[in-house]
Amino acid sequence: MSGLAEQQCEACNASAPKVTDEEMASLHKSVQDWEILSVEGEDQLRKTFKFRNFAQALAFTNRVGELAEAENHHPAILLEYGKATISWWTHTIGGLHKNDFIMAARTDSAYH
Ligand SMILES: C[C@H](O)[C@H](O)[C@H]1CNC2=NC(N)=NC(=O)C2=N1
Numbered sequence: 001m002s003g004l005a006e007q008q009c010e011a012c013n014a015s016a017p018k019v020t021d022e023e024m025a026s027l028h029k030s031v032q033d034w035e036i037l038s039v040e041g042e043d044q045l046r047k048t049f050k051f052r053n054f055a056q057a058l059a060f061t062n063r064v065g066e067l068a069e070a071e072n073h074h075p076a077i078l079l080e081y082g083k084a085t086i087s088w089w090t091h092t093i094g095g096l097h098k099n100d101f102i103m104a105a106r107t108d109s110a111y112h
Pocket of ligand 1: 072073074075088089090091092093
């Protein structure tokens with residue numbers, strides 16, 4: 001099986017299943033630096049990336065935005081001086097789908 005970042009996102013609608021606890025644990029192994037937290041009852045993946053300055057953080061968020069637009073699957077982004085915090089979850093199902101783990105892995109690949 002290809003790495004998580006190379007796997008394809010699937011079209012997701014309101015009836016799509018959230019990941020099970022077992023799937024979550026298994027997928028999390030591939031994005032171990034990402035925190036899984038519940039925000040207003042909805043599970044999310046979250047990670048903060050560090051940079052030397054605001055411009056580098058902004059350039060990274062633009063790369064993440066391109067990844068999101070390519071998959072029509074979008075994160076929450078907090079952009080600060082020297083930092084960018086990325087949160088992934090699937091709004092239509094109010095929680096985590098495998099797509100979110102794929103996009104987290106792709107986000108890691110965009111960090112340089
Ligand atoms: C209409 C549009 O396709 C949907 O709202 C898409 C846009 N991007 C999305 N991004 C995320 N993270 N979850 C969604 O459910 C979602 N839905």
